[in-house]
Amino acid sequence: MTFRQFAFNNVFRNKRTYAAYFLSSMFSVLVFFVYAVFAFHPALKNINPNVAVGLHFAEGIIYVFSFIFVLVSMSAFLKSRKKEFGLMVMHGMTNMQLRKMVFLENVFIGFFATVFGMLVGFVFSKMILLAAENVLNLDEVLPFYWPVNAIVLTFVAFLLLFITISFFTVSVLKGNKLVDLIKGSTAPKKEPKASIALSLLAIFLIGIGYAGALIADGLQVVLAMVPVTIVVIIGTYFLFTQLSVFTINRLRKSKSFFWRKTNIVVMSDLAYRMKDNARAFFFVAIVSTVAFSAIGSLVGFRTMMTADLFKNHPFALEYTSEEGNGLETRHIQLIRKELENLPYKEASADIKRVISKSDSYNVTSQSGYNQLLTKLGRDAEQVDLKGNDVLLLYYESALDMAPRVTAQDKITFGDLVLEQKEVIPGNVFPAYRNFLVVSDDVFEQIKNFEWKQTYYAFYIKDWKHSLEAGKNLAKEIAQFDSEGKYEYFSLAYTWHEINQMYGAVLFIGLFIGAVFFVSAGSFLYFRLYADFEDEKRKFSAIRKLGLTDTELSKIITIQLALLFFVPIIVAVIHGAVALTALEHMFSFSLVKESTLVLSSFACIQIIYFLFIRSNYIRKIRRSI
Known part of the structure; x- marks a missing residue:
């Protein structure tokens, strides 16, 4: 077996852990390819050239976000495989070979994610073109064509992306000693501690940010936007890294709560999980907030434009x-x-x-x-x-x-x-x-x-x-x-032209929001399976003490709910405040639009959570 075959087989042996990473990457490629198919469509340039420009701009946003998402995901995944890498080094693999293996694995995944993403997009391209005609209210049809330019752009762009990320990710393995690699995730962790001052600062910053956004009126909203955004982002970071750990530690000191039923199992390592996943939660919360606010704003602007048009004409x-x-x-x-x-x-x-x-x-x-x-x-x-x-x-x-x-x-x-x-x-x-x-x-x-x-x-x-x-x-x-x-x-x-213009913007915004949201959910899924081996050992040990299936399901459900919904709830609150500030800016009620957007994303997350929960519980039960 050659070294390339070894790296290729290694990807398939870890396909369960790589699944979310592969599917999310494929989805990013799919959306990028769909935008490219539209942007290069010869008929669209004649109908509305501004839409093509907007689609190319959206491709740039998706490409930059895909780079950040894939880089963060790969770095976290490699850290969870330290023990595996340590065993390889112990059996004679050099550091250069180890980095070469990781590089080849990432290139393999990127190549197949790019190919499959384009294949899925190509298969459903005619259906998507028909849907776009209705969404964009186009007067002419968008016939099927062979998207040669879209295929070349997507393949070259994402192949370069995955190759570049492969060079970045191998640097994560530098400087690790063999003993650290062998211990991997089993190495004892320090007791998670939180600063009271930073915890209070998190509350203060978010409170000040919310107050600034809600008090501002008219043009003041524009002036307050940048400082409020910066303050809330910093406050959100301390919320997950400090305040969450501080709150859990306080709950653990309450005997009436900590010793009640299965709370002792749930809370025992919750502070560790929150500390380990703090940056992931922060990333998901901010990305989801951007998706909520952007799509809510687009829907709101469309509603305001049409309502204003009917009212004054x-x-x-x-x-x-x-x-x-x-x-x-x-x-x-x-x-x-x-x-x-x-x-x-x-x-x-x-x-x-x-x-x-x-x-x-x-x-x-x-x-x-x-x-x-x-x-x-x-x-x-x-x-x-x-x-x-x-x-x-x-x-x-x-x-x-x-x-x-x-x-x-x-x-x-x-x-x-x-x-x-x-x-x-x-x-x-x-x-x-x-x-x-x-x-x-x-x-x-x-x-x-x-x-x-x-x-x-x-x-x-x-x-x-x-x-x-x-x-x-x-x-x-x-x-x-x-x-x-x-x-x-x-x-x-005029109403028809507004619908065409905002239909294009909504079409672009919804897909970008979908990429953000799916990537955020996949990142949580990825973090979940990165800790799977530790969870399996923990529940196997507790099962010997008499843990029932009902109690097991309850504990896992609570842990997964915290993992999935804490950052989403924070994002929903951030998004609701942002859309309320938009209301104050234009003195126009966006309650209906805000509720529609936020509840839609919440429903998608609930469905995603229920699917992951049943699958995860089933795998835990089989393993113990």
Whole structure:
């Protein structure tokens, strides 16, 4: 048997321990390959080139994360195999041969993970393309093609990744004495101790971070983001390395708790496990928090964009024409012709741009304003202004960070003095600030104005049916005139484009989040099986003292629940605070979106936990 065959067979002898590492690596390759298939798709570049750019950016994120994940996983795995390496060294293997063996093992796993990841992605590529058409709301189909560029990019990128990591991981074996390798994980561990000061610091830092995130409002959230993130990350590290150990040690000193039923077995080495897995827990918690926050933010932004669109654009089509626009008549005729087969109501209102002593306003007459309200079926909101009374409308948007216009007692236009009657949010006209409604007589009296516009509005109850009309008109009428003479808007077409844009972002974000979450779960699975031999010996010894199967299942369930859910619970709390801060930034409720995202990830983790638990208990029972 050659040395290469020895290294190859060694991987298969440890396939149970390597399984999570291999599958997670394969999943990373699979997602990277899927993104590459989309990014290089010839049809996608013609439909929406921005999506291709976003997909390539996502590939970079996945690639960097895969490098970190694989490196950390391999380093931890090699440390758990010290005893095995010690036996090899004892039988004559040199340090150079040992490092060569580890290098070849990692290259073998990386090669097969890359090949199988691409094969799975290739088999399901057509299905994924069909799913993407629906998610991205694409107008054209994405036909199947041979993704040569995607195959070459994925194979070369991940082969380089695994070769580079192989060089890094062999350095872990340097400097280890034979006696340390032979002892391996059976070497006696020092009593885990925790600093009271650092434990209190963990509580203080997380508390300060949470307070800063929750108290900040509006643009303050952006300013507080970086310092709050740094403080919470440091606090989370001390939470797992110090506070968790301190809490367990305190519980062990409580006789009423420690000596109750199986708690003595659960708590006996829990402090050691928490100390050993502290960095892993920290890594999983931070990565999961990033996944929760990113996906929650993407879903939230999409909800805010669409809600804001519907709120401030009640008309299906809008056309604003400035005085002197030679295309006005032609454009209005085009719109009417395009809407011939749709039941619509048309209204119009004149707008004047006027400069006051303190501000500038867009002014319209009450008859024009009431006409628009009538077409919307909102007759109850009509106004009846007398004399110089004026109604101030302000533009209200969750995405608008500018301060709201303040009410004034009097507004002066030259010799004309107007008295404010009421200030209300207005969503009838285009998105203008400082909009005034005056009586028809006052409107006619205003002679000194910057410009005059006519606002045409077309109301369609089932506005989504105007999508084709909106698209066709968008091809013939530019959304904005370069000279500022007119502006065209279609609610259905804009809604369709937002869905396409955010559909692409969500598609990218969900896959990146999935990579983060699966990798985090796999890392926990990997840590679990790294300690399998120690657990087997421990339960075998306790079984001789009369441990029942029910008690065994209970102890293992509690230990696994702590291993799987402590970092996830911390991540859920971090994510909930981050999404609440996002609410404060835009003054828009994201409770529904936050609950959906966090509960979805929690359900996935519960299912993953139940599967691992049954499999792990079965293997422990067989071994003892």
